Amino acid sequence: MRNRIMRAARLLLCAASVHAPVSASAAGWDIGKASSNFELAALSDLELSGRSIEVIHMGNVELTSGRIVAADLLAQPDRPAFARTVVPGQYPVTLYRVRGRIAAASMRFAEGKPDHWELAVLPGQDTATLKDGEIFGYPVDAGLGCYMDADTLDLMGEREAQVQAQKPDADVNYYDDVLASDLNANKGAYALHRPVADKKGNVAVFRSGWGDGFYPVFWALDKDGHPLVLLTDFSVIENADGRREPKVQ
Template identity: 85%
Template sequence: MRAARLLLCAAAAHVPVSASAAGWDISKASSNFELVAFSDAELSGRSIGAIHMGNVELTSGRIVAADPLAQPDRPALARTVAPGEYPVTLYQAFGRIAAASIRFAEGKPDHWELAVLPGQDPATLKDGEIFGYPVDAGLGCYMDADTLGLIGEREAQVQAQKPDSDVNYYDDVVASDLDANKGIYALHRPVAGRQGNVAVFWSGWGDGFYPVFWGLDKDGRALVLLTDFSVVENADGRKEPKLQ
């Protein structure tokens, strides 16, 4: 099944990221928005495990959702939040990370909005199309846009320690953090003693193309951000979705 899932994700990576017609329906983009409203016990009853991995430090409130190894310099999302430290929760099913969320405020979202980069407009999407981010290293992340500079500093530090070798940020830096959690997730701090970390986690069944959504209250205030890795449907891990 895993091989089939990887093929499905690879195909999804070629979904167009822009279109020229209105009428796009967010309810067709994900059926897993209820994940963020369930308690740990309710999730367990649906065969979904919750991993509370700690807080991501958003120093500017400009959030990058991306593959941290293949595309760390991806632009930040257009919507911003107040700087602060916010808890990240992972939702695990079928031995994979099915989704990942950041919680900004308590409460159940009143409605959901597709997270976009500056210049992207969901109204331009046709049915079956979506904005999202590509994954080529099997990982997703949340981090502040300012943290990219710290990653560059850490890379330079490692390079200075081994000037005659190429630096591989995964092998030389991130792998040891992930290994502490069976390779599944890590709160990676690029530079010790400096504020700004990266919530890194498995991306569903592997490489692919994945959407991110804002859960908003009735006044349009951001309560939660959710990445859906297309592992479960209807916020339920008791029955694996059929391949399309």
């Protein structure tokens, strides 16, 4: 599967849009310039509606190992999991849609309002190496983002093998032959995809804001450093407010 659907996507750094700062920082690098949308994780559905943000509760992602992958699963299916892990379990994913586009996606691990935020990094990445305007994130080349457990990638490979066995003379494409039908149920915007019907492990797949690009992911932590939320910002809105177009897209 890795060889079949993978495209060239090996970026680690990308210039980030500059937004208004929030009260969060990392040593030598200002996380507040990476996103102004952290308040999404603290507002109620009613408050978000008042800001012209539609909330979509997708359902739970099953994390069998607690090692989380956020990626364009078609363009970079072998992307490593984040360095920070969570307790295995089932966690709800929420999408924030503005003017028909998915502006952000979150996964919640515990209740409560965040005390501080940090950039989600892969093993070996260090925010101390980032310069002003740089950020770690993941590249999108198929217009999709996702949350899944690292173990679920093997299930995707198993599903592809099943489809290939049914079509031995065809060139199987995971999007066309497997994923598209799930996405079409929600007009192509999102899907809670289970690669193998009788096995635990699923994927929250969703359209990525403006489409192809490079997008950061952030951890919301409580005062003791325990993860509350994982948030992907697709740079569709600013200041957690969908009532006006952002200054920089």
